[in-house]
Amino acid sequence: MDYKGYIAKVEFDDEAGIFHGEVLNLRDVITFQGTTVAKLRKAFHESVDDYLDFCGQRNELPEKPYSGRFVVRIDPSLHKTIATKAKLADKSLNAWLQEVLRRTVRRRRTPNN
Incomplete structure (x- = not known):
């Protein structure tokens, strides 16, 4: 999930029947949860907005x-x-590496990425 440049990882807890997520690569902790994808997305947006x-x-x-x-x-x-x-x-070196990395990411991108 991506919102305002913040990217989140989402997992599903089968026992609890709930999705939970966390924004990646921040020292600050932003978490959210929801019982449906729509509720999860709304909670993600609200959590980022609350943080900001x-x-x-x-x-x-x-x-x-x-x-x-x-x-x-x-x-x-x-x-x-x-x-x-x-x-x-x-x-x-920086420009060359950016080009190589960009090409590599494009090649490896799948419809789910």
Whole structure:
């Protein structure tokens, strides 16, 4: 589920007969639940809106789900190889990696993603 840039993971508790979800990749915790998909979606939207309102009341910026930055540690020989490929393509390492990652994600995307 996606709402205002916040992405949630949803699970179903068969015993309780309820869906429950949590917004991913935040230090802050945003959870929600519902007995139907419609109620779950409504609870998700309300939980995100409540979080944003709460941050506003405290004059705090809400945590962004993704900053656009991440650190990856790789083998030095792989680093050399991709840096060389980026230079051969007349691109920065960052631009080259974004292109490769974007292509990979598009190829692996399924109708449910």
